[in-house]
Amino acid sequence: MKNTDLNFEAAAGIFAQYGVDVNKAMDAAAAIPVSVHCWQGDDVTGFEKGAGGADGGIAVTGNYPGRARTPDELRSDFEKAVSLTPGVSRINLHACYAEPVSGRSQDRDSISADNFRNWIDWAQSKGFGIDFNPTFFGHPKASDGCPLTNRDPAIRDFWIEHGRRCREISAEIGRLTGSSVLDNFWTPDGSKDTPADKAAPRARLADSLDRIFSFKKYDRSVTVDSVESKLFGVGCESYTAGSHEFYMGYALSRNLIICLDAGHFHPTEVISDKISSVLQFFPEVALHVSRGVRWDSDHVVTLSDELLAVAQEIIWNGFSGRVRIGLDYFDASINRIAAWAIGARNMRRALLIAALTPYQLLRDAENSGDYSARLALMEEFKTLPYGMVWDALCERCGIPAGKAWYDEIRKYEHDVLSVR
Ligand code: RNT
Numbered sequence: 235m236k237n238t239d240l241n242f243e244a245a246a247g248i249f250a251q252y253g254v255d256v257n258k259a260m261d262a263a264a265a266i267p268v269s270v271h272c273w274q275g276d277d278v279t280g281f282e283k284g285a286g287g288a289d290g291g292i293a294v295t296g297n298y299p300g301r302a303r304t305p306d307e308l309r310s311d312f313e314k315a316v317s318l319t320p321g322v323s324r325i326n327l328h329a330c331y332a333e334p335v336s337g338r339s340q341d342r343d344s345i346s347a348d349n350f351r352n353w354i355d356w357a358q359s360k361g362f363g364i365d366f367n368p369t370f371f372g373h374p375k376a377s378d379g380c381p382l383t384n385r386d387p388a389i390r391d392f393w394i395e396h397g398r399r400c401r402e403i404s405a406e407i408g409r410l411t412g413s414s415v416l417d418n419f420w421t422p423d424g425s426k427d428t429p430a431d432k433a434a435p436r437a438r439l440a441d442s443l444d445r446i447f448s449f450k451k452y453d454r455s456v457t458v459d460s461v462e463s464k465l466f467g468v469g470c471e472s473y474t475a476g477s478h479e480f481y482m483g484y485a486l487s488r489n490l491i492i493c494l495d496a497g498h499f500h501p502t503e504v505i506s507d508k509i510s511s512v513l514q515f516f517p518e519v520a521l522h523v524s525r526g527v528r529w530d531s532d533h534v535v536t537l538s539d540e541l542l543a544v545a546q547e548i549i550w551n552g553f554s555g556r557v558r559i560g561l562d563y564f565d566a567s568i569n570r571i572a573a574w575a576i577g578a579r580n581m582r583r584a585l586l587i588a589a590l591t592p593y594q595l596l597r598d599a600e601n602s603g604d605y606s607a608r609l610a611l612m613e614e615f616k617t618l619p620y621g622m623v624w625d626a627l628c629e630r631c632g633i634p635a636g637k638a639w640y641d642e643i644r645k646y647e648h649d650v651l652s653v654r
């Protein structure tokens with residue numbers, strides 16, 4: 235037997251002593267869809283003429299060589315990253331990744347599913363479900379960072395039409411793929427300095443959103459709209475119209491769902507703790523799994539306590555069917571495909587660790603009021619041989635165990651990225 239098989243047998247025996255079926259845990263962790271964002275591969279640039287780029291409070295730093303410059307390059311890079319990530323992946327598209335139809339680019343208020351035909355055909359041929367996002371930034375009509383709260387009704391109308399079109403596109407993709415599309419709305423609307431009026435922009439935001447969401451209703455099995463709150467961003471440090479309270483109230487009253495981004499709260503606040511709260515009142519919740527370092531910096535997701543806590547909340551509570559997991563980070567200071575794969579692998583690794591943890595024993599201790607045992611077991615379980623099972627999961631998915639996956643990144647960098 236090879237080493238990884240021996241390790242797996244040994245690990246399976248240890249988990250079995252705690253009543254954990256390793257194979258069941260692997261299957262459960264691998265089956266949960268993780269929506270991988272397309273925008274790590276090209277620094278949130280997109281492919282429109284005369285528009286593009288991260289602004290409105292988000293920023294990509296770094297200039298590592300090899301950025302994807304075309305849709306085909308981005309698709310090929312995405313495939314590479316996902317091929318090194320075990321489990322079911324989806325692709326999360328942004329409207330700014332529209333492609334021209336018959337050589338003509340459409341502005342954001344006139345795009346349709348036709349602009350995503352290549353993405354849809356490609357995703358279907360690879361078996362990726364698709365999620366979608368309107369793009370309310372990186373555009374001349376959003377240069378003041380206030381698309382949906384703008385005082386100019388013509389600017390608002392433009393973006394309302396964009397939002398409506400993105401909902402139509404999401405519904406069309408959902409119908410074509412047979413897989414429900416999460417259509418996530420994040421808008422930068424806010425202010426660098428202290429506003430004299432915080433209420434009026436929020437009233438305009440609610441009105442703009444109402445005009446977008448009342449326009450048509452779609453079945454949940456086709457598409458679901460989510461709204462993503464935020465506390466602050468670069469250049470909008472003092473105020474964000476779409477705060478958490480705004481969107482909790484908005485989504486509940488309009489029958490939408492909310493999206494919790496790990497970088498969008500006060501730095502000591504964690505999204506893991508919010509999942510079981512919002513799921514008391516919403517049928518589903520969406521996540522943007524990210525990593526803020528001092529600010530909403532969207533660093534690559536690492537295997538942190540918070541990532542493990544997110545995975546535990548999903549798996550230990552049986553919430554996997556109610557949480558739409560998405561990734562949201564962008565780092566251009568390292569190999570972008572490595573960044574993509576490191577974060578996506580960590581999300582999956584955290585799900586596997588959560589599924590392997592003998593949490594029933596923790597809950598038994600808790601339910602019998604034995605908090606000493608609960609703490610003792612929690613600490614013991616932190617060092618169970620999860621890595622050996624992870625290696626086995628990678629091998630079952632055709633990915634080399636251990637650090638050997640990284641050789642593929644090196645090879646791709648040499649063969650493909652370095653000649654761009
Ligand atoms: C911005 C939000 C948003 C974006 C993407 C590109 O702070 O997190 O989700 O990162 O839409």
Ligand code: ZN
Nearest residue numbers: 462495522562
């Ligand atoms: Zn986000």
